[in-house]
Amino acid sequence: MVFHRKHILGLEELTAEEIVVILDTAASMKEVSERDVKKVPALKGLTVVNLFFEPSTRTRSSFEIAEKRLSADVLNFTPDQSSVVKGETLLDTARNLEAMGAGIIVIRHSMSGAPWLLARELKSSIINAGDGSHEHPSQALLDLFTIKEIRGDIGGLRVVIVGDIRHSRVARSDIWGFLKLGAEVRVVGPPTLIPREIEDMDVKVYYKLDEALKDADVVIMLRIQKERQESMFFPSLREYSKLHGLSHEKLRQANDKVIVMHPGPINRGVELSSEVADDVNSVILDQVSNGIAVRMAMLYLVASGGRKV
Amino acid sequence: MDSETIAQTVSRITDEIISTNRDSGELVVVGIRTRGIYLAQRLAEQLKNITGIKPPLGTLDISLYRDDLQIKREWPELKKTDIPFTIDRKTVILVDDVIFTGRTSRAAIEAIMDFGRPSSIQLAVLVDRGHRELPIQADYIGKKIDTNKNEKVRVLLNETDGKDEVLINQE
Amino acid sequence: MKMLLRAGRIIDPSEKLDIVGNILIEDGKIKGYPSDTKTIEKDKRVKIIDASGKIVSPGFIDLHVHMREPGFEHKETIRTVCEAGAAGGFTSLVCMPNTNPVNDNATVTEYILLKARKEGIVNVFPIGAITKGEAGESLAHIGEMYEAGCVGISDDGFPVMNSRVMRHAMEYVMAFDIPVISHAEDLNLSGGGVMNEGHVSNRLGLRGIPNASEEIMVARDIILAGLTGARLHIAHVSAAGSVQLIRDAKARGIKVTAEATPHHFMLTDEAIFDYDTNAKVNPPIRTKADVDAIREGLRDCTIDVIATDHAPHTEDEKKVEFDLAPFGISGLETALSLSLKLVKEDVLSLPEVIKKLTINPAQIVKIGRGTLKVGSIADVVIFHPETVFTVDRMKFRSKGKNSPFHGWRLSGRVEYTIVGGRIVYAS
Numbered sequence: 026m027v028f029h030r031k032h033i034l035g036l037e038e039l040t041a042e043e044i045v046v047i048l049d050t051a052a053s054m055k056e057v058s059e060r061d062v063k064k065v066p067a068l069k070g071l072t073v074v075n076l077f078f079e080p081s082t083r084t085r086s087s088f089e090i091a092e093k094r095l096s097a098d099v100l101n102f103t104p105d106q107s108s109v110v111k112g113e114t115l116l117d118t119a120r121n122l123e124a125m126g127a128g129i130i131v132i133r134h135s136m137s138g139a140p141w142l143l144a145r146e147l148k149s150s151i152i153n154a155g156d157g158s159h160e161h162p163s164q165a166l167l168d169l170f171t172i173k174e175i176r177g178d179i180g181g182l183r184v185v186i187v188g189d190i191r192h193s194r195v196a197r198s199d200i201w202g203f204l205k206l207g208a209e210v211r212v213v214g215p216p217t218l219i220p221r222e223i224e225d226m227d228v229k230v231y232y233k234l235d236e237a238l239k240d241a242d243v244v245i246m247l248r249i250q251k252e253r254q255e256s257m258f259f260p261s262l263r264e265y266s267k268l269h270g271l272s273h274e275k276l277r278q279a280n281d282k283v284i285v286m287h288p289g290p291i292n293r294g295v296e297l298s299s300e301v302a303d304d305v306n307s308v309i310l311d312q313v314s315n316g317i318a319v320r321m322a323m324l325y326l327v328a329s330g331g332r333k334v
Numbered sequence: 335m336d337s338e339t340i341a342q343t344v345s346r347i348t349d350e351i352i353s354t355n356r357d358s359g360e361l362v363v364v365g366i367r368t369r370g371i372y373l374a375q376r377l378a379e380q381l382k383n384i385t386g387i388k389p390p391l392g393t394l395d396i397s398l399y400r401d402d403l404q405i406k407r408e409w410p411e412l413k414k415t416d417i418p419f420t421i422d423r424k425t426v427i428l429v430d431d432v433i434f435t436g437r438t439s440r441a442a443i444e445a446i447m448d449f450g451r452p453s454s455i456q457l458a459v460l461v462d463r464g465h466r467e468l469p470i471q472a473d474y475i476g477k478k479i480d481t482n483k484n485e486k487v488r489v490l491l492n493e494t495d496g497k498d499e500v501l502i503n504q505e
Numbered sequence: 506m507k508m509l510l511r512a513g514r515i516i517d518p519s520e521k522l523d524i525v526g527n528i529l530i531e532d533g534k535i536k537g538y539p540s541d542t543k544t545i546e547k548d549k550r551v552k553i554i555d556a557s558g559k560i561v562s563p564g565f566i567d568l569h570v571h572m573r574e575p576g577f578e579h580k581e582t583i584r585t586v587c588e589a590g591a592a593g594g595f596t597s598l599v600c601m602p603n604t605n606p607v608n609d610n611a612t613v614t615e616y617i618l619l620k621a622r623k624e625g626i627v628n629v630f631p632i633g634a635i636t637k638g639e640a641g642e643s644l645a646h647i648g649e650m651y652e653a654g655c656v657g658i659s660d661d662g663f664p665v666m667n668s669r670v671m672r673h674a675m676e677y678v679m680a681f682d683i684p685v686i687s688h689a690e691d692l693n694l695s696g697g698g699v700m701n702e703g704h705v706s707n708r709l710g711l712r713g714i715p716n717a718s719e720e721i722m723v724a725r726d727i728i729l730a731g732l733t734g735a736r737l738h739i740a741h742v743s744a745a746g747s748v749q750l751i752r753d754a755k756a757r758g759i760k761v762t763a764e765a766t767p768h769h770f771m772l773t774d775e776a777i778f779d780y781d782t783n784a785k786v787n788p789p790i791r792t793k794a795d796v797d798a799i800r801e802g803l804r805d806c807t808i809d810v811i812a813t814d815h816a817p818h819t820e821d822e823k824k825v826e827f828d829l830a831p832f833g834i835s836g837l838e839t840a841l842s843l844s845l846k847l848v849k850e851d852v853l854s855l856p857e858v859i860k861k862l863t864i865n866p867a868q869i870v871k872i873g874r875g876t877l878k879v880g881s882i883a884d885v886v887i888f889h890p891e892t893v894f895t896v897d898r899m900k901f902r903s904k905g906k907n908s909p910f911h912g913w914r915l916s917g918r919v920e921y922t923i924v925g926g927r928i929v930y931a932s
Contacts, residue, residue, distance in 0.1 A: 037708065114821070114824075114825055115825060115826060116824055116825070134826065136826040136827065136828040136829065137709055137710035137711050137780075137827065137828070138709065138710075138711070138780030138826060138827040138828075139826045141779055141780045142780065142824070142825070142826060142827075145779075146824070156710070157710050157711075157828070158710035158711075158712075159709060159710025159711075160710070194710060197708075197710060220707045222703060222704045222706075222707040222708075223707060225704050225707075226707075226708070
């Protein structure tokens with residue numbers, strides 16, 4: 026089998042083959058989720074800890090369901106209620122969890138690189154559920170899985186990512202994932218939110234939405250955070266939504282069969298007009314079940330990949 | 335076993351299935367892993383030839399039910415499980431090429447139970463090579479072969495290997 | 506006490522000396538360069554050190570060290586930093602004022618000097634703060650500190666953001682003829698940044714500090730130095746643009762000098778590829794273009810001094826999320842071998858490297874060292890430039906093991922460090 030990794034920390038270091046293995050495994054896992062009894066004993070006896078330093082109901086619930094469908098024992102650890110408030114370091118918290126027998130730690134953290142620190146210092150397998158502005162592999166993998174289900178092949182598709190690229194871990198993971206599977210990737214947003222160096226990643230940079238949307242097959246809308254406006258990256262949400270918000274009219278530039286996605290939660294009227302938000306919501310339901318399948322695949326592969334070490 | 339013997343065996347097993355299940359409910363056929371699938375297809379075809387009805391056909395990958403995942407060094411690549419029909423109150427004929435320790439069959443039974451509540455599960459195998467480690471027996475056996483535990487029994491099928499043959503090699 | 510350093514290759518850039526010879530040390534001073542040593546060697550009171558095959562040079566002077574005492578003794582103390590310095594071949598260490606309390610008045614200065622006299626095995630020269638508390642608002646007690654023994658002023662760790670305050674400081678020190686050492690950083694541009702802004706920071710999702718943050722303040726301080734006539738020294742140059750600004754300023758006759766650290770002439774930001782906090786430093790290590798510009802600046806003497814910016818931290822402090830780790834590299838014990846790498850890579854000659862570690866820094870803070878002239882204080886280092894070793898940061902004498910050079914194979918080992926005629930380190 027091609028997948029030999031003990032951790033999944035980001036898409037940057039995965040090869041295209043490894044990504045395909047994850048997606049193929051996810052397809053098998055999706056079938057499990059469609060049965061009446063949505064459970065297989067593959068991870069029986071394995072303890073998985075969800076170590077979420079940032080609040081996130083969706084991603085955490087998705088991982089939790091995935092873990093339980095594989096029969097793992099699940100521990101949810103949200104440090105706002107605990108010793109981290111008393112000054113315990115990340116490493117000490119994680120070491121305690123490892124000592125309790127955590128085979129896999131799924132970590133979401135507000136600072137880029139936190140999963141690397143754990144991978145270097147602990148024996149458990151680490152899955153990155155989102156680190157700072159850096160990567161969010163499970164989100165990108167489920168985006169790839171969803172598109173692959175609808176369009177068949179990712180190669181040659183024109184993918185446009187819209188919004189705050191600078192601070193977005195979803196954007197970075199999506200860029201790596203779609204590029205490795207052969208898509209053409211474009212980014213568009215206000216210049217203050219697109220770092221100059223993003224061009225080195227082999228993407229095309231646009232500042233005007235209608236140019237970027239021309240013949241697009243996939244549009245991924247990123248969430249705009251109010252704090253960015255307060256830090257002077259753009260003058261107001263009103264102007265942001267006027268220039269970069271998506272409406273049916275602007276979508277006319279794109280391909281007929283264009284798929285619009287949003288990692289959620291949506292700011293209606295800011296990133297998307299209400300009508301587009303309703304369209305997007307139909308894909309979101311698919312993405313929810315795909316998210317569980319993709320996460321089941323990540324857990325299964327990491328549990329097996331870790332054994333070869 | 336050569337290709338003619340194999341064909342005769344499939345035919346005989348089909349007759350046995352029909353006679354055993356004269357009064358039971360509907361039959362469904364599920365093939366295990368790779369070669370069990372092709373044998374299941376042949377059985378289903380043969381059942382159609384005799385009864386006129388082709389039973390629903392499913393494929394089962396038991397990787398997620400193996401009892402040795404926690405000790406195995408390398409985990410199996412997952413393949414598709416496809417059982418696109420209900421098995422409630424049906425008679426499930428599980429089909430595999432070889433029964434050996436019985437662990438695969440146990441895993442298959444557990445998997446089937448997660449799909450619903452069949453009225454019965456029956457197991458058909460092409461080859462029974464002995465050395466059971468669990469109290470599991472096949473209901474329909476193509477051929478019983480005496481082997482040493484360290485011998486390798488390989489079933490070759492036309493669909494995957496280009497010919498029908500059963501080989502026994504020394505490890 | 507008499508000591509004979511026999512048959513070494515003596516390189517003293519202050520006297521433009523590069524010969525194989527002998528040095529006699531007596532009563533803590535350089536007594537002479539005897540060509541015939543037979544009579545001396547018969548004197549049983551003379552300690553003889555065989556320096557054949559080795560380099561004998563003035564003891565190194567580090568213009569930029571964070572001693573952490575008073576206030577941060579868990580990271581380093583005056584005792585341990587001097588031991589580390591001695592092991593690195595340094596006979597004089599110039600220490601920055603960002604202690605706790607800040608060295609912004611004579612009392613703290615005197616405390617440091619007292620401690621150093623008692624526990625430090627090498628010479629310690631303090632730098633006083635420019636502003637009270639290094640807060641950048643009102644001038645510190647510069648006159649008092651000068652009289653207590655400070656050899657320069659700096660708010661290192663922080664810039665003086667207010668140009669009027671910096672101007673006043675530069676004017677004020679004209680009375681004392683000490684240099685103003687500038688930590689050039691525009692806090693508004695660098696704010697929140699943790700590494701160089703560039704391709705690597707973008708990929709790693711870390712906030713970057715652009716070259717502009719340093720270059721803008723270098724330009725400002727050069728202009729203020731021109732306005733006031735003060736002696737300006739730019740600390741830890743990291744950006745290519747800064748080197749060019751300093752080069753132009755020197756050409757126009759502005760009294761500016763500059764230093765570069767080994768990590769800035771040896772590493773690029775690629776060293777952070779897996780979030781290694783041992784490479785997290787301020788100003789950050791930048792790109793190859795910046796490293797090349799710094800090397801060119803060393804070669805054409807735009808950059809006068811090699812200094813370490815020795816900044817020790819505990820292991821626990823560094824073993825955290827990249828954003829949370831403190832900035833700093835523990836550099837005293839790798840400085841010589843990394844500087845010798847410049848010789849190996851044809852950037853500088855050996856005498857030029859020694860010059861930037863001895864007489865050049867000495868002249869900037871006017872401490873009268875960095876020379877082996879007859880009659881001068883015997884601060885000497887004897888080292889073997891070819892001895893190969895593998896850097897083991899856990900074996901550093903400094904409390905700070907935070908080095909990105911762990912595992913590097915380098916050459917150049919200090920054999921003896923002599924301060925005032927006494928051996929303070931022998932390998």
